Amino acid sequence: MTGLLTRAELGAYQRLVRPVLFRLFGGDPEVVHERMIEWMGHVPGTRSARVVDPVEVAGIRFPNRVGVAAGLDKDGVAAAAWARLGFGFAELGTVTGRPQPGNPKPRIMRAVASRAIVNRMGFNNAGADALADRLLKRGVTRGTGRLGIPLGVSIGKTKAVPLDKAHDDYLASVTAIRPHADYIAVNVSSPNTPGLRSLQAAHEVAALLRVVVTAAVDGAEQVPVLVKLAPDLEDDDLVNTLAAIEESGAAGVIATNTTLSRRGLAPADARLAAEAGGLSGAPLTARALAFVDRVAGLTELPIIGVGGIMSPADAGRMFDAGARLIQLYTGFIYAGPALVRGIHELTGVRV
DSSP, X not given: OTTSOOHHHHXXXXXXXXXXXXXXXXXXXXXXHHHHHHHHTTSOOOSOOOOBSXXXXXXXXXXXXXXXXXXXXXXXXXXXXXXXXXXXXXXXXEEESSOBOOSOSOOEEEEGGGTEEEEOOOOOBSOHHHHHHHHHHTTOOTTSOTTSSOEEEEEEOOTTSOGGGHHHHHHHHHHHHTTTOSEEEEEOOOTTSTTGGGGGSHHHHHHHHHHHHHHOEETTEEOOEEEEEOTTOOHHHHHHHXXXXXXXXXXXXXXXXXXXXXXXOOGGGGGXXXXXXXXXXXXXXXXXXXXXXXXXXXXXXXXXXXXXXXSHHHHHHHHHHTOXXXXXXXXXXXXXXXHHHHHHHHTTOOO
């Protein structure tokens, strides 16, 4: 169909395009990523969403259930391109209340034999105000579908802001992006900002969400707020945290973020086990599925499943575990647009 790649082009990504991309710019994954996002930023937008197995979650109609995970398009540069690649929504960010450069480079490493990535980016972004300005210039306002799909925005804490001032920092992001975001994702689970994961504790997340949910009101309407959790949360902590999220008025859970575990790395990638940062990709598949299954058994809140979705079969298992929507990051890097198409075909509906 118009605006989508053909089947031959999709298959060519893994055979021809990916090997070239992985060698570009001296094999530096971050530079390749930045250049690709910049290129996608020049792709004309589309107003026609690709409708495949549509679903309503948190009061938002999603034309299909496959989304872009936070981190792929931190500053919304490629926001207009994601619908053309078959995605049903995109989560921009993570952005912070202040612009920040992120952690020192190198900070992203491919574990090719494992089909994985280790990253310690540290929320490098131009700030929530800059994202809001970019979306405003594109005419993106909440609920209009200006770019063909719903857009969520993930918000996190600025590294330089102390934990006891975190609420004000999140509030600054909410204030900036609420006119433009179809939903807001509260990231309290990245392993790459010191102390951030402590905000997942029940009493901490309850206090933070009171501020965020109250502020996430656009006119007379509540902007849905979702909370992104780490797969490393232990059982008792998870039970208490989910109870706090439910009581806060949040609209859903995103599970999961990257993991601190290095289990599942192939021997050829063993050198990366000592690298700081979060692990994503195939080694996270089983852990993310088990986590989503646990979350689904503990809450009635809708779940966006993310983590280790490397194939259409992985997506099917994530839906079976209880996810209403899914998001791709590392799987998209390794499989390309073919993965999006394959997941759509799994539903029995062709785009």
